[in-house]
Amino acid sequence: MKDYLEGKISAEDFLDSGLAKEFAGLKKTNGRGEYDDDGLNTASMSPRKTLAALIRFKETYQQDPARITKNEKGVITLDSIGDAGADLENAPSDSGVDVPTARSAKADAYIRYMEKHPEEANSDHWEDRMASSKLSMADRARVIESRDKLRNETTAKKALEEQKSYQEIAGLADKVIRSKDSGSLEALRTKNYDVYTKLLDLQTNPPDPADMDNEDFTKMANYGNPAFPQDALRAYVHGTIDQDTYANAMQHYDIEQTVKPILAMPAIKPVMEKLKLPIIGENKKLFDSQIAVVLNDMMEANDGKRPSLLEIQAAAQQVQQGLIATQAQEVQTRTTRPEYALGK
Structure with a gap:
């Protein structure tokens, strides 16, 4: 093995003169096993597979000796992440590299292993492994940084998958509630049985309006809020709102999603923000809502095409003037109440 790793003999020589004599199941390069004629053994492992494994083993060893470990029984392991701190102390004699280099290589092996098996980043044993390998603070920091990065990526990926699942469920349920789509109801049965049964129950046993x-x-x-469809569905299935309220809310959500890219245009967004300045309190939210409806109506009347900037600005000004007039009326109404009279 040592001669092979040092390049003194070829993989073929190592197989024929070494391994095949040690393991009767290995075929030599001539296609026969060393002990095929003894009446007891018959080699079955092809030389092609053995040579490929030997070449990979040597390449790995040359790139990173720390990836090759040997336990107390002499078993050699490739890509091990086991606790091999004691073995690293023998790195100068075993692999020709100094101990700090071997430990740094071990840290690299830990990182590669986690990148190959991201789920292992959540293991609670990394501190023990690094302590056993006696990694330096710098090497520990590299391993921990990679571990935490993979943990964050896994968490984000899981959250994204959950959000995608929620959106799918909400989309199917929306078709059931607003359109009474039987196909979507059947799909819900396999996707989320709890929502499926709840929707069926609401159709036959609607909640008391007094509880809504x-x-x-x-x-x-x-x-x-991108999660509004899920929030609306949750309110409906919990009996907080009725079907009409849900349908109207989702219709307005669809409208706002349709016009959102237009209102975010650089030529339009500043205009809208300026028009909202004189509007106070909850009327700002009402301004956004009314603008969305007006703009959606204009698009429908224009075969789905965006109105001109001047048309949008004119419509927004009308909405603004209406809300300002409403505000003025509210102020006038409040000031005529008895509590606003002089001396009160």
């Missing part, structure tokens, strides 16, 4: 809070939900609705 449709007005408060509509008032607090945040149509700009």
